[in-house]
Amino acid sequence: MRKMNGEEFDELVSFFDAMARTTWLKEVHDTLKETTGSWVDKEVLDVGCGTGRLLLRGAEEAKRLVGVDLSSEMVKASIQQFFYHELSSKSEFLVADAENLPFKDEEFDLALSTCVMFLLPDPRKGIREVHRTLKHDGMIAMLNPTEKMSQETALSFGKEHGISGFERTALLKWSNVSTRRHRYTENEMTGLLQDLHFREIKHQEVLGGLALITTAKKEQNS
Known part of the structure; x- marks a missing residue:
């Protein structure tokens, strides 16, 4: 499976930003934020941050917000977004690869990744990198398509x-990419995370079971 590059996403900034504002994805993002609980005093990483709209949901609470994306144009859009909301002082956005994150071990309390890991040729590599950057007891929260998608x-x-309209187009495009990449059952995702030393693995179906929000905590002694 071919690895995607940043340039492929550069010209899709407007599309992805509009997709993040669709009713269906906004509801999923709201659910994901609710599932992760309070971000007060937390250092939060978003792997594949797009235009930064998910991080905005907890921006007032969090101590520090960091977003990475393979696309330099997505990163520019995120920087602009947080500047507009006067949140530049507590945020940082970088061009980076999910499989090689430019952070030290045990740096973050919470790591988010929506619509990203399933795109990687080997999602294990990305999740393993997130594991490395999480503090002990830190949480990962992901959104991935299920086998039903x-x-x-x-x-x-x-x-x-x-x-209907653009909202339907965006959903269909996401589904089309999903069928060419990775889709997961709850059991498959649980097994993957257990292998990578996560515990307290929980799943929540969204979009009528077409996608899965998964949260897990890093094992204390891993």
Whole structure:
């Protein structure tokens, strides 16, 4: 499976920012934020931050916010976003590869990754890197498509929930990419995270079971 590069995403900044503002993805982001609890005094990393909209949800609470993306244009958009919200002083955005994060061991309390790990040729490498950068007892929170995700099921979900126009287009594009990359059952994701020394693994279905929010904590002695 070919590894994607930053330039492929550079021209999609407007699309991804609009997708982050769709009703369906906003609801998923809200659920993910709720699932991770309070960000007060936490150092939070978003791997594949896009235009930074997920990090904005806990920006007032968090002690420090760091976003990385393979696309330099996404990073520029995130920097601009946080400047506009007067949050530049507590945020940092960098061009970086999920498989080679430019941070020291045990630096973050919480690491987010939505719609990213499943794109990697080997998601283990990205999750292992997140594990390295998390403090003991730190949490990972991810969004990934399930084995139920497909063009047909996404279209059916869209019709059932009155999703139309650009919102439907964005959902169908995501489903199309998913079928060419990685999709997971709860058991597969649990096994993967256990192998990589995470515990307290919890799953929550979203989008009618087409995607999965997964949270887990780093093992104390790993």
